[in-house]
Amino acid sequence: MRQDLIGEYIGQTxxxxxxxxxxxxDGVLFIDEAYSLAPPYIxxxxxxxxxxxxxxxxxxxxxxxxVIVAGYPDEMKRFINLNPGLGSRFTRYIAFEDCQPGELAxxxxxxxxxxxxxxxxxxxxxxxxHFSITYxxxxxxxxxxxxxxxxxxxSVERQSTRLLIxxxxxxxxxxxxxxxxxxx
Numbered sequence: 001m002r003q004d005l006i007g008e009y010i011g012q013t014x015x016x017x018x019x020x021x022x023x024x025x026d027g028v029l030f031i032d033e034a035y036s037l038a039p040p041y042i043x044x045x046x047x048x049x050x051x052x053x054x055x056x057x058x059x060x061x062x063x064x065x066x067v068i069v070a071g072y073p074d075e076m077k078r079f080i081n082l083n084p085g086l087g088s089r090f091t092r093y094i095a096f097e098d099c100q101p102g103e104l105a106x107x108x109x110x111x112x113x114x115x116x117x118x119x120x121x122x123x124x125x126x127x128x129x130h131f132s133i134t135y136x137x138x139x140x141x142x143x144x145x146x147x148x149x150x151x152x153x154x155s156v157e158r159q160s161t162r163l164l165i166x167x168x169x170x171x172x173x174x175x176x177x178x179x180x181x182x183x184x
Contacts, residue, residue, distance in 0.1 A: 034069035035079040101131035126179040154183030
């Protein structure tokens with residue numbers, strides 16, 4: 001992530017990048033949203049220094065370090081084209097398709113289960129219908145898991161409000177999400 005690699009002042013970026021690389025030696029350095037290292041709208045940015053340091057250290061430690069960069073396809077193309085050294089070092093590309101509606105529902109149900117919640121049948125049907133519609137109209141920046149997590153968190157908040165208004169405090173009510181709770 002950008003904040004882990006970019007310094008606030010001149011001279012802070014290279015040491016931050018080097019520290020992350022040292023942590024990752026004999027393993028993998030994963031940089032999510034790598035394109036944020038080179039925002040197109042900022043001309044005086046330390047991102048170019050981070051990228052230059054990263055390229056140098058990838059070469060210096062090529063036998064001890066694997067670097068994976070991830071992000072939205074168009075933004076990642078811009079990032080890779082930022083520096084000629086990036087294109088020659090990142091030679092394998094894997095495109096992950098968006099999750100299907102049923103997979104999105106499974107993520108939601110797993111989040112619920114991990115937080116000791118369940119979802120009634122009406123809620124499951126409404127959830128799947130919602131994900132089917134959302135999937136059909138999704139944009140290129142659809143966040144998959146992030147979208148589901150946000151929906152889950154908003155649903156828990158709605159459930160809390162519903163239970164407070166209804167004065168329900170029994171365990172079953174506290175752990176069951178309904179269609180009315182879904183933030184859809």
